[in-house]
Amino acid sequence: MSGLLVKTNNSIRENLWRYFIVAIPYIWLLLFFLAPFVIVFKISLADPIIAQPPFTPFFNESSDGGFSIYTTFDNFLYLFQDSLYFVTYLNSVKLAFIATLFTLLIGYPIAYGIARSPQPTRNILLLLVVIPFWISFLLRVYSWMGILKTNGLINGFLLWLGVIDQPLELLYTDTAVYIGMVYSYLPYMILPLYANLVKLDIRLLEAASDLGAKKWQGFIDVTLPLSIPGIIAGCLLVFIPAIGEYVIPALLGGADTLMIGRVLFDEFFLNRDWPVASAVAIVLLLLLVLPIVYFQKKQAQETSEAAA
């Protein structure tokens, strides 16, 4: 009898302990991750006013004690009417897409090379890929400013070689933004590609070559198709953060390098138009929902496969 009693006591305690473990991070995320989005959405429906805070309230208390709700879609309409925003969204997608492509082209051979290296070298090479990832993002972007400047190292070197007689405009251009993005996001591309390529069964390639396939045919017909999950994961890990990037266009891009993260930042800090900045954020989020959901589905698949 007493054993039964202890058991129920224990299971109550176990449940309490579970609630406790689940509740703390859950409440934190509800408060500091989910609630903020609701507020952004709410403010994107307000009018800007000159006050503190600079937007009209959502609930209005009328004199007889009732509530009324004030909303407007003006901010969203404004985004559609002013072609600047449309062009900016398109331009962000274009810059992020091309940068992703270049990152893949540079990252794939590196990941492949690491995956085919013998064991002790492989670990050292992986560490070398990871180190820049831990070094400040801001400082890594900054390091390119000195290289790309008008009187910077590339121009100095080319002038010294005599290839050019006028310094090239490199810094504050789209080219600089591409270089900065490829440079900053290269580890994000290499690591998932490596994780995929290292799992490749070498016997498949041996079988292909036994059946008469040349080395490049083996690569095209066996390695490449099998590495598609790695390619997709790497590309999404580069593409998604690149679209909303602020630091790279702000430091390396020109005044005409329009990116949505930068426009949002300026709308908020320079124009102090919080409702329009919120509307820009909502539209950016809608733009990213598909790739993000797709990425998470892929990740969930991978984890369940790994667990199985």
Place this chain on the structure above:
Amino acid sequence: MLNQRSRFIFSALCFGFAFLYIPILLVIIYSFNDSRLVTVWGGWSVRWYVELFNNENVLNAALLSFQIAAITATFATIMGTMAGFIMARIKKFRGRMLFSGMIASPLVMPEVITGLSLLLLFVSLQNSIGWPASRGMNTITIAHITFSMAYVAVIIQSRLTEVNESLEEAAMDLGARPLRVLWDITLPIIFPAMVSGWLLSFTLSLDDLVIASFVSGPGATTLPMLIFSKVRLGVSPDINALATILIVVVTLGLCIAAWITSRQNRSAR
């Protein structure tokens, strides 16, 4: 014996690592440049380091950033470990879908959106309940904990899915209470993952510019905010010196961590 293919791979590796490391090496070399003109070589000197250590703004910003990073890393590790444990071990509870969405999203959320939304939350809270009374270290720390704990959760979750649950089940079958199992079996297994989670959170917090710029108040300037306000006007030699210090510290830390793990792996074998 290098055939054509290995030569291609070899040159790809050389190019890749040169691309990754030359910009960093150049910053380090130019931090010892005596000339004020950043790209003209004026001989070796440590004057920018001296200037850096006499600059009170830099020291204050660094102190603030390190404090925020330490608090962030500790809390993010505690809550991220809980979240990773939930994802890996508690299969069913109400609202699990929402929870897994919320824990994974900060990893891919653009920083401008996270920053903007958190600031609007803080402003709304301040207007309705009077907290937080001012923005600065407190709000930056809350923001950093929120996105760092997502990274910790991923690390812990993948570690826990790697190891077999049977060890924990065996302990349960032998009569150990859940808390005892957690303390004696689960925590020792995930401890190395918690250490990497702590280090990652610390670095992420120390590195963040965009979110801190949104949620900070007038009094608080973190190190990245200070660096950004200087470099957006152009290259500056004392930032080269600051970058060199940070790079050396991070690289040393990583190499020591890698050395310790490889030694542990060897002794485990």
